[in-house]
Amino acid sequence: MPTLILSGSNVRDLLDMKNAIDAVEQAFRQLAHGAAQMPAKSYLVLEKGDFRAMPAAIAGAVGIKWVNVHPQNPARGLPTVMGSLIYNDPDTGYPLAIMDATGITAYRTGATAAIASKYLARKDARTLGIVGAGRQAYTQLLAHAELFDLEQVLVYDLSTAAIDRFIADFPQFPVKASRLGEVAAADIVCTVTPARQPVLRKEWVRPGTHINAIGADAKGKEELEPAILKSAVVVVDDIEQATGGGEINVPISRGLFTESDIYATLADIVSGKKPGRRSNDEITIFDSTGIAIEDIACARIIYEKAKQSGKYLSIDFIEG
Ligand SMILES: NC(=O)c1ccc[n+]([C@@H]2O[C@H](COP(=O)([O-])OP(=O)(O)OC[C@H]3O[C@@H](n4cnc5c(N)ncnc54)[C@H](O)[C@@H]3O)[C@@H](O)[C@H]2O)c1
Structure with a gap:
């Protein structure tokens, strides 16, 4: 089975702010109605920064983001926050996509704040x-x-x-x-x-x-x-x-x-x-x-659009 490999620029092509806002708001509604699952993120703290593991399931979508915060990174030409996300099939667990989540993090964080401002x-x-x-x-x-x-x-x-x-x-x-x-x-x-x-x-x-x-x-x-x-x-x-x-x-x-x-x-x-x-x-x-549901809600849009277009890189990732 194919696993899509989506870079930061692929993600930028596939996610826009309006879609991110709609998807994140919908995920918050699902969370309120018990239709989303999400343990609190777990932290790994190192000397120069920290990492967070963020799994979540919303209706029809599941995955995990692994993201860091290293505040001194901009001086080295790297973003402070960088993420990678594994997006799985909820029925089989198969990794359907592995995607850059640096842009996802920025988009869903902005989207969530604007939703809060709306209310x-x-x-x-x-x-x-x-x-x-x-x-x-x-x-x-x-x-x-x-x-x-x-x-x-x-x-x-x-x-x-x-x-x-x-x-x-x-x-x-x-x-x-x-x-x-x-x-x-x-x-x-x-x-x-x-x-x-x-x-x-x-x-x-x-x-x-x-x-x-x-x-x-x-x-x-x-x-x-x-x-x-x-x-x-x-x-x-x-x-x-x-x-x-x-x-x-x-x-x-x-x-x-x-x-x-x-x-x-x-x-x-x-x-x-x-x-x-x-x-x-x-x-x-x-x-x-x-929170992780914000990431998975955006990952779902990205995955669905990438799969539909058929033009993005995929590999046989798991040996059957
Ligand atoms: N809540 C969330 O969902 C969420 C998501 C992503 C990042 N974050 C957090 O947001 C923060 C910013 O992340 P980023 O990726 O934009 O980092 P960044 O390093 O790209 O930008 C931080 C900016 O803040 C400025 N700054 C630092 N201290 C300041 C101060 N006292 N007054 C005014 N400006 C100051 C810096 O000069 C820099 O321009 C981090 O703490 C990060 O962990 C939160």
């Missing part, structure tokens, strides 16, 4: 603030541009080279370099840094803001001053992952936040079990750690 941001949100202009920031902008009429995109990074690159790469959007305090005052703020100390201060965040806290996805990482969490409606992607390594992990370990302070999971909100934003003044936060 949690104000309907009239027009300004997007991005803190950290690295790899994941690109898909935060692309995904939000699918769902919102963005009048202004404000961006801040410690590195002016990263800001200049980001602005140059998006001539089609109104992107402007700004001070951190101005970025934090946007209608929707996405924090996408590997920070281990709060970057965003409470005094900068306006009532009615929605924050996607993306960067903290492992123990010890945090981007928001804990006081912001205390005064906000906090939604997580997965309770176990968020308490162990999401934005709330450090505040929990310091006794500044508790699991019972979590308002809902994103699956609860997307499925209508709990309402999203309830007033124009509340500050809402989506604590994203990245």
